């Protein structure tokens with residue numbers, strides 16, 4: 567895979583931990599110039615940058631809340647100043663909150679929608695402006711298997727991940743003619759901080775439904791991102807790639 571993303575400028579939101587961190591590290595290993603954002607874990611973000619620099623890669627970290635339009639503008643301005651272009655946007659930053667409908671507070675709904683839906687909207691709009699000038703680009707959105715199939719106790723979180731799928735397909739139609747592909751990845755159960763609170767019995771139950779017999783890791787998703795970001799996928803547009811060990815077939 568060496569060189570698959572040579573000199574490509576790649577922005578990954580939420581690159582300080584979990585899946586976003588793996589995307590930043592693995593894409594840098596195959597040549598991408600990485601910009602990663604974080605919101606609260608500065609030290610983790612700086613560790614990722616340091617790790618990339620140690621391997622002679624290119625990386626910078628910017629604090630930016632995906633819910634905040636001014637932060638998004640600032641990120642794009644810094645990318646323009648530093649690199650003059652953006653080739654790949656990975657809308658990864660996200661939060662999960664689980665609750666039955668009747669227990670779900672309006673504030674929880676607002677927070678999930680602002681982070682998981684408004685964030686990708688703001689970043690896609692800003693990145694597309696630059697990509698249009700280049701007449702090329704890749705947008706990769708991180709959805710979830712629950713966005714495709716639903717999940718009891720996760721109606722709002724699932725809903726935000728379903729939004730990502732409709733958004734991806736619509737953007738693929740809108741931006742495809744302009745040289746930009748837009749695809750989504752639907753991860754299954756991936757071992758990160760996000761699922762830290764999932765109870766052992768639920769883990770065991772989920773595991774029994776995964777034909778590959780293991781929970782996924784962040785690198786499983788990063789490898790799919792490299793595929794969708796590289797020339798290997800140049801004729802793939804508007805697709806949702808399940809990366810879930812066969813959890814949902």
Ligand code: NDP
Nearest residue numbers: 580582583584585605606607631632659660710756758760
């Ligand atoms: P983590 O909780 O491990 O990491 C979340 C990342 O998002 C962190 O880098 C965090 O930054 C960032 N982030 C959170 N809120 C904001 C915000 N308001 N603005 C900017 N950045 C923010 O999550 P995962 O790595 O597990 O999840 C990444 C994506 O994958 C999410 O979209 C999630 O929904 C999706 N996903 C995850 C699955 C799983 O099983 N783990 C399954 C399916 C989908 P900071 O470190 O600064 O807090």
